[in-house]
Amino acid sequence: MIAIDNVLLSDQIITDQFVCDLTSCKGACCVDGDAGAPLDVKELKNIDEVFNEVLPYLRKEGIDEINKQGRYVYDKEFGWVTPTINSKLCVYGIYDENGVVKCGIEQAYLDGKINFKKPISCHLFPIIVKKSKDGVTELANYEPREDHCKAACSLGKKLKVPVYQFLKEPLVRKFGAPFYEALDATAQHLKKQP
Structure with missing residues (x-):
């Protein structure tokens, strides 16, 4: 240690x-797991602040789940996490033209719409x-x-x-x-x- x-x-x-190899894994970390992405408590506010700018990037299924579950949910084991679609894809996950899962929050950031890149747990993975x-x-x-x-x-x-x-x-x-x-x-x- x-x-x-x-x-x-x-x-x-x-x-x-x-070194991430997205062409091979297709962004599997945004799909596979026991819950959505863990969130720091301060990130709940970040998501609320950028949500309207991120919304146009999201898939219909993601938006539908956010309308049902909320922008984030509390999990007994992991604390605050992003919601998922059918316990798989993160609601903020989007697919690029090659079928790779990317982050809708990060795409809004890369396009200069927001100043919050994505949850730190995702960034560090x-x-x-x-x-x-x-x-x-x-x-x-x-x-x-x-x-x-x-x-x-x-x-x-x-x-x-x-x-x-x-x-x-x-x-x-x-x-x-x-x-x-x-x-x-x-x-x-x-x-x-x-």
């Missing part, structure tokens, strides 16, 4: 390699961050899906890109630039170890 500030990170975040029992320490683990992420793990190895480097933007977004610099320095130090 690596400890930086109040965050404990699994070693695999710096030792393993990963396959790093999953949870609070420890003390409520202060955060636990960051590298948890790629064995089946869906196989191509991303292979591509990461081929390109020699560590998980933490591939996920630099969301790590900085979640924990800040000084945290990322400390993580990078730790990785560089460990690389020099015999």
Whole structure:
């Protein structure tokens, strides 16, 4: 484990390699799971604030589910999450011309309509961050899906890109630039170890 500030990170975040390969997985992380995407409490407000700009990007099925369930729902096991369609596709999921699931929120962001990129849990995946029992320490683990992420793990190895480097933007977004610099320095130090 690596400890930086109040965050404990699994070693695999710096030792393993990963680069998303959407042509292979087709955005399966937006479809497959036990619930929708976990949301920080502050993200509920973000979703409410950008919802009208995101709405034109969404699929009819997603809009229908939002009308039934709401823009977010509370799950006993995971807390606040995005709703899903038939316990599968996230209501904010959209398909591109190649059948790849993308995020309607992120597409609105990329088009300059909003300033909220997407839920941080989505942005960080396959790093999953949870609070420890003390409520202060955060636990960051590298948890790629064995089946869906196989191509991303292979591509990461081929390109020699560590998980933490591939996920630099969301790590900085979640924990800040000084945290990322400390993580990078730790990785560089460990690389020099015999």
